[in-house]
Amino acid sequence: MCCRMFFWMDVFIVLVGVFVCFSLGAKYHHERHQIMRGVDYHYESVGELASSSSWIKQRHDNDQKSEKGQRQRHNKHALRLLTPMSEKKLWGGGLWPSVFNVALKASIAVNATCGQNGREEYCKLVDAHPLRARGSQCGICDDKSPDQEKRHPIVHAIDKTDKWWQSPTISNGLQYEHVTITLDLGQLYQVLYLMIRSGISPRPAAWIWERSLDGEKYTPWQYFASSSHECERLFGMRGHTGKYIFKKDTEVICSTQFGKVLPLESGEIHVSLINGRPGANSSSAEILEFSMARYVRIKFIKMHSLIKNGPVEWLLDEQAMAKRSFYSVKSIRIGGRCVCSGHAKECRNITPGNAQCECQHNTCGANCDECCPLFNQQPYRPGNATHANECEMCQCHGHATSCRYNSDVHQKGLSVNVLGEISGGGECLDCQHFTTGVNCEKCLPGYYRPHQTQPDAPIPCLPCDCHPLGAVESCNPNGGACVCREGFTGPKCDRCDQGYQGENCTKCRCDVRGTMPGGECESHCQCKLHVEGEKCDKCAPGYFSLSSTNPEGCLKCFCSGVGVSCVTSTIDTEITSSPEEWKMTDLSQSITAYPARDNTTGHLYFGLYEMPEVESVYWVAPEVYCGNLLSSYGSRFIVSIAWVIVRGDTSGKPTSGPSIIIVGSNGMKIAFGDEIFEDSNTTLEIFLKEDGWYHVPRSVKDIVTRLRRTEYRGDPVTRAQFMSVLSHVQSILIRGTFHTDQVESVLEAATLFSGETILSDQSLVEMCECPIGYRGTSCEACAFGFARILEDSSTHEKLGKCIPCDCNSHAETCDIDTGRCSQCLHNTSGDRCDRCSVGFYGNPLAGNVDDCKRCACPLEDTSNNFSPSCQLKAPDSQPLINFVSMDGEDFIDLTNISTTQDYICTQCPPGYIGDHCEKCDDGFYGEPTVVGGSCLPCPCSGGPCHPLTGKCIICYGNTEGWQCERCKPGYWGDPELGCDLCECYQNGSISNICDPVSGQCICNSRFRDLRCDKCANCPACLCNKNGSLSGICDHITGQCTCKNGVEGHKCDQCMETYYGFGENGCQ
Template identity: 40%
Template structure:
């Protein structure tokens, strides 16, 4: 009978990525980074559930020619004893990873048929990506039926590959159709069963090569499925049948155990001479190396691309403008620094901020979702671009300035509070940055003096004449001279048929419009709030025959709508308009004198330079068979920069559309009484992405 062989087990653990056993060269700077294959065996923890001689001295014999009743030439039998002082009689499982010419050995099936079932488990002590498992036989045949398994937690194990003595047993034992010939794979996470490596020959030094990467569809640029399939911390080999040349059946054929030559059953066992584990740390394409930490005995990635963590699985502090992404062999994905204008070291990524284009990146574009935290120098905001309450950034001062925020100087007597206008983008009612919000009767940047029509700071009592309704240079002296549409001894009320007394109105009050059924009116304190839901907006031509739905923000409700010029050119004429939904239509008489406010920004085509552009804005109102429009306002904007456009709804700002004829008050109020369409046209000489 030919000689037997033991079992050598080698787990080649590699980062996959379609390189075979050789490390792929770095093709160019833009490719992802992947560390070299490491030998992990010497640092793994290895265990087994059975070892030869652990219960006392035990004889074992190699599988060689033997004839019962005849003397054995060159006897091949030895003793194994785990408690022996002779190292050659001890065969612990650690021999499989010490790199020496020793081996681990299981009990022979003479000790019981249950020793067909032996398990070896390796704990790599952290998660790696496995590419190859190479099993080499030592002084026993290769195992017949066995399963290679993986786990992340040593609790749930999943199969990598099944092995069976015959193709039929793939179906009967594992319920998997056999893969004939050399193993091949149709899917990235396919688990196959093969009999290719379970043949009885060779009896010694047989090898089993299992590739978890090569031959799979995404081997060159691994898919998420392949990366998940190859990730493991625990690797388990569940041996289920020793190759015995059917000697175990010979034992059952004998009714009297004394008739069985004991040397026959001592030949059949598993043995592992060496286990080599070659592997790659999981650094997600962001590290060239992952050396072993001598203190923790773990490998730690030397991260690049502004990534951090043991596995480079997160962006470093201050680099969260874009979400973390794994690199691939072909593409590197860097973590981008947040733009905190030098006022914060940390930030986080907010998907909602990114969707609404609220975060300014380091290139001056509103792309990404970085939100700065712990802003210094009294700054605040997504990019530390504004100031905390009680401070303001003066006009012309950049957020990059070392100390951009200055304290507000609000007079405690005349101010509503100690919070002033914080910066140019947050001006209110024409107030400049640093201006405080004054109580009635007070004025000035700091609200530290009496308003027109008031006297006697710090009490600021009303003068004899109204400051809003009189034309007196000093309303506190002389007889009161009222504005054209104002009356009363102190010029404090509108004349009949007029309303809305305002200091900036040179006539004092606006004329009522009551559709000819009355000439009596009074000021209304009803106001329109901000309509944030942008649902229902669409693009159209002036005739209204074309209707194109824009792209909406994913948030609920949508905060903005946008359309690319490419889409518009395909579906719309050269001139097209944003058309407002029903909430803006109908009787809007109470909006007279108010404001229509909207925010616009634009993107630019890839071939264009990132330079400032001029946008022309026009608003058209239609109603009661009239069409009125504003003159075109020009706005100078950088790409992605936002502009808040506020249009006062006053007749003097409108003309009959297509002419230079001014709109009368009657015509203006007639349109507001029954608004049919609100159209906004934003023109731009080159292609753009319009966001509204």
């Protein structure tokens, strides 16, 4: 009976086991299929090689043949997806090498191996049960056994055989639940995935996948556990099952995907390190750094057989389970590729076990992590999904083999690329062929580039051929012209310059600028006409600007005809150029038109059809070009101009006319040039010096261009006339008509220079010593307080004279006809600036800048100047100057002027006293002499107060306090109006003091009202209606007011000798 019971129990257990294994096994195969689909997708997204199929073809060697066929069909699908990816760029712009099993190149180690310390028995965890008799599922581990089947070293995990590595069982100690496998890949790789296939034991229940760059410091790639609870317990993080979308490229998670105990043998783990991360398809720098490793570590920390209430716990007792608790690994595959920074698609073995990138994109280095020596025009950048970021070649013109990127060179725009564009920061190193510079574009000192020689010529630079004594250290690098020392001249500086002599070209005694030609080295210097001195080195009195180009040596001082002495002005060169506010006109400036602007070029253009009645049109320069142009004497006016001629074969021809016309405020009109131009554009270079200039007669209103007449040419312009025009230019006209068939005039640019020294050794601008009444570099303007009177002159000069104004030196100029002064300065007013302005005092007739001083009443500060006017006062404090009102305006009667500087403020406001409103009047307080202070009324209800603090001295109206701001005790009301006596009813109030504001007395319990003079809660009067006058009794005693002849408290009885009590009282 007992045997029969065990038999059926055994059958039941077998059936249950078969059902469980079948169910879980089916689920496992479905999951494995989903995993492999994920692996294939992973390969496709990162471009792994089809060689990985060798791992797929080898897995599940102990499965059934039907499973094998299905697996082969799966591998065929993977090959179809992977093969095309190995032949093209990955992720768009960059290049990446193929993915291969880098574990094959690794050295592998483990900290524990079954049988390493002697024979060890173990048993499989496959369909085991203590009540069921079955074939032996146990074996022996012995690392020293000659039988290879009993040896399970760690190398079996990567040797591509069907053998496996196995750890000691925990029957040898619980420490063997923690086993670590370490792979040294030999060099850095980018790791993309991990595949592990277990041997004769289940997959680990919990483990960690780690990486390291140096073999010392390891960081986790991913955690694994059998459940989310185990993730929390072991690693302190939430568990995730299935495909996970990472939030960032470096996120580390705990996965439960491979945490099931089944299958009990040959279980597989497939982990992608890249898929699902944000940068998976962009090759981000963050994901590249995260996936790089040389050392890979797999740390097993938990077995399924040791998990309480686990799915196999019911199978065996604890002792039997200990022999069946171990790890085994048949294969470890690590998908990786060489780290080539996105610049290589091949990685070759240069030595056994060492792979190196075959760099492209002009990159170099073991990891293509730098630009090749001659390709550093731009900073190095790794390739990414959209951009190859190839290294750009430096432009060294063939004279250097290496360069470097310099950010300062880039920022300053000093480098050109191979296209000749200013771009990048490439700086050539060790320039050859005697070149130097950022791009080897220059010649070294002592060398030059001949004209027409390109920078990339094989021999771009030649040595300078300069005389060793006559030239400085090097020649001009462009063309080779020698730079001569003082005293030498010639292309090679091999002969003495004018004014020098001898082998060393020493300077002659005579100044070449002022000496007659040929006599510079004579013993006695022969000076030019307007030069003097023993060495002919200074201008004669009345002359300036000593120059070798002037035949007379020096230029005569102009000084507007009023000065006789001048020197050369030291001014800097300046330019004036503006495209704004140009206009069009005719010669007489009787018509005005406006040009248009070309927004592309900025040029101004004008159609001549807009002025059909005018033969010659002119451009009118804006005011910025006009005014005082004496500083431009000897300088240039450069104008770029063009014109459009009607198309077709016409009979038209070029015209002549003045190139420029200057009109002075003195009425003179002078012009320069009358050239004929065959082209349709030109650049006019006009020197502002009298040579070649001529007068334009007033009678000429237009220039008849078709006849080429020259009636516009008048007398030559003298220096004095030219200077007088430049002293105040009213308008400048630029020629706009150049052809009889012209339809349009175009102004491209106009530049006015000042301070140039092109025509002379020194500036031609004079600095005169002006007489009283004149000012300016050439005494061209009247000094302050003077006015110009123009005089008629047959020489066109019309210089005029400056005469003093009767303005007491307080106005810049005045009207010559009326004598009225221009705007009075120095705080004065009046037609002759002979009065101090309101708010000021003094004697304006003294003619000094500070004659009129601001009234300080008592301070000049606006906040403390309380009187709008003041006046001088006599020593006896009696004013001698009075303000008089005439036509509503105040002015000062100056009939009696005092020399004293004291003054009195005349309009101190109420509350202020003293000569300067510096004190407060009686009834006021404050500090008006302190900024921000003022005089305020005493707040004492009409009583006096302290003049500074405002504290009340005497309080009126029954008040008290600092400012009499409250009523005295026993008084009430408004302190400003005076306080009233409280008048509290003596019997009805507690005291005679009431509320100081309302006047309410403090009442006893039986009294009320303001003065406590009314009864509160008192009994009724009960006065007799017939005997009392009103029915109202005394509010204290209750006594009624009785009629005649009536008495009693209530008026209810007749007095003695009275009778007949009734409505009329008693009789």
